[in-house]
Amino acid sequence: MGMLVEGKWHDVWYDTSGSKGRFIREDAQFRNWITVDGSAGDSGEAGFKAESGRYHLCVSLACPWAHRTLMMRSLKGLEAHISVSVVSPIMLEHGWTYHRDEGSSGDPLHNAEFHHQIYTAAQEDYSGRVTVPVLWDKEQNTIVSNESSEIIRMLNEAFNGITGNQDDYYPVALRDQIKQWNDRIYPAINNGVYRAGFATTQGAYEEAYRTLFDALDDIDAHLGSHRYLTGERVTEADIRLFTTLIRFDAIYHGHFKCNRQRLEDYDHIPGYIRDIYQLPGVADTVDFDHIKTHYYASHRMINPTGVVPLGPDIDYARPHGRERLIAA
Numbered sequence: 001m002g003m004l005v006e007g008k009w010h011d012v013w014y015d016t017s018g019s020k021g022r023f024i025r026e027d028a029q030f031r032n033w034i035t036v037d038g039s040a041g042d043s044g045e046a047g048f049k050a051e052s053g054r055y056h057l058c059v060s061l062a063c064p065w066a067h068r069t070l071m072m073r074s075l076k077g078l079e080a081h082i083s084v085s086v087v088s089p090i091m092l093e094h095g096w097t098y099h100r101d102e103g104s105s106g107d108p109l110h111n112a113e114f115h116h117q118i119y120t121a122a123q124e125d126y127s128g129r130v131t132v133p134v135l136w137d138k139e140q141n142t143i144v145s146n147e148s149s150e151i152i153r154m155l156n157e158a159f160n161g162i163t164g165n166q167d168d169y170y171p172v173a174l175r176d177q178i179k180q181w182n183d184r185i186y187p188a189i190n191n192g193v194y195r196a197g198f199a200t201t202q203g204a205y206e207e208a209y210r211t212l213f214d215a216l217d218d219i220d221a222h223l224g225s226h227r228y229l230t231g232e233r234v235t236e237a238d239i240r241l242f243t244t245l246i247r248f249d250a251i252y253h254g255h256f257k258c259n260r261q262r263l264e265d266y267d268h269i270p271g272y273i274r275d276i277y278q279l280p281g282v283a284d285t286v287d288f289d290h291i292k293t294h295y296y297a298s299h300r301m302i303n304p305t306g307v308v309p310l311g312p313d314i315d316y317a318r319p320h321g322r323e324r325l326i327a328a
């Protein structure tokens with residue numbers, strides 16, 4: 001774990017000393033947009049036009065933020081149009097790497113050994129965290145975006161003319177509802193599990209834990225009468241929630257101390273997880289080997305031995321029974 005300072009790699013863990021032990025996630029810095037016609041917006045920088053074969057995603061199969069982009073790529077039928085490389089699940093003093101012997105696909109873009117080389121290839125003097133996902137433009141040789149919430153919106157709408165896939169996970173009529181869910185779920189759940197797991201004081205941990213389970217309780221109750229968060233159709237809010245939920249019992253419950261209960265012990269959340277898991281193509285984006293190896297073997301500050309637990313043994317392919325909520 002580390003970061004770049006003016007293009008040079010430094011091996012440092014998250015600094016919580018100025019925030020009373022609270023983990024604060026840094027904002028992503030590359031925030032450009034792919035559009036249908038490549039229009040650059042008002043700021044005048046070069047635009048990014050949706051084209052088949054031009055863009056590439058660098059992901060970790062372990063990372064819930066990167067997982068959003070893989071899910072959207074799959075649901076929108078973009079596999080043949082946007083290529084992917086996968087980092088090693090083990091992230092230690094060099095940050096994310098492309099070590100093939102540890103399960104990485106290698107880096108087809110620059111044959112880089114380290115993911116931070118992708119950042120300095122885009123911007124020589126980059127300062128900041130070196131995260132996945134990264135959406136890379138092979139034409140301009142630069143990073144379009146390293147913010148998953150924005151990448152999934154681009155994948156949802158910019159490539160429809162190329163794929164013919166018109167499925168809309170961010171429909172205009174549901175945007176207010178989606179925003180309300182995202183605004184609650186991001187701090188309390190997506191980032192909430194990290195706030196619990198990376199807290200370095202008892203108070204910071206307890207605050208995150210309570211907020212997390214309050215939100216999960218509310219969602220479980222909501223899902224008792226709604227198949228998906230906004231009702232009858234899957235939206236980006238479900239995709240964003242799913243990537244945290246699918247990791248919860250295997251990782252966050254133990255490793256991040258989110259252990260009031262397992263998600264499997266809720267009434268409605270387990271069926272909801274399986275419902276999304278069983279959407280076409282989604283199961284193929286879930287890799288528990290990478291997920292478990294990454295968290296348990298990389299966060300040596302939390303798990304110094306790096307030993308990876310064998311359980312839990314949960315069958316996400318078993319029937320979910322949630323079709324009944326559509327007719328209700």
Ligand SMILES: N[C@@H](CCC(=O)N[C@@H](CS)C(=O)NCC(=O)O)C(=O)O
Pocket residue numbers: 001002026027028062063064065066095129130131132133146147148149
């Ligand atoms: N806001 C970013 C966050 C991405 C992120 O934090 N990814 C984690 C992996 S789960 C990462 O790469 N962390 C490395 C680091 O912080 O040094 C997004 O949603 O894309």
